[in-house]
Amino acid sequence: MELRLLAAQKNLHNRQRMEATLEMIEQLQAKGFQVTVLKGMTIGVLYRFPECRNSSDTDIFIDSQEEQAALAYMQELGFQVEARKEGSNHSECTHPRAGLFEVHVSFFDPLTKLPLQWTRDAIAPDRRM
Numbered sequence: 001m002e003l004r005l006l007a008a009q010k011n012l013h014n015r016q017r018m019e020a021t022l023e024m025i026e027q028l029q030a031k032g033f034q035v036t037v038l039k040g041m042t043i044g045v046l047y048r049f050p051e052c053r054n055s056s057d058t059d060i061f062i063d064s065q066e067e068q069a070a071l072a073y074m075q076e077l078g079f080q081v082e083a084r085k086e087g088s089n090h091s092e093c094t095h096p097r098a099g100l101f102e103v104h105v106s107f108f109d110p111l112t113k114l115p116l117q118w119t120r121d122a123i124a125p126d127r128r129m
Helices: 002-030 040-044 064-076 116-123
Strands: 036-038 058-061 080-082 090-095 099-104
Touching (some): 064 090, 064 099
Antiparallel strands (some): 080 090, 090 099
């Protein structure tokens, strides 16, 4: 019985975090930022019970030209923002309810030396950046 209680608590925590995450993404989009959710969260919908999926972070992609404005707005939303370090392709932003967001501006770190247009075309081929 104790194991079922722990599983139920974990599922509740995951569901609350997922709801908070979706709320933060909606607020960013409502403010005009074009946000693309990457990796785990998009795959989570394939689970029969998505709230059972463990996740350590949420990866999102934004246009590098919107990066500073998006990070400033995320601070307004209550995120603790750690700016992107030199050589990194993402910033780390932590919210008390939504958890860790990795805010990507490319798929590859700058040291990879792939043309930035490859990243843009892969993410949004129909959108000019």
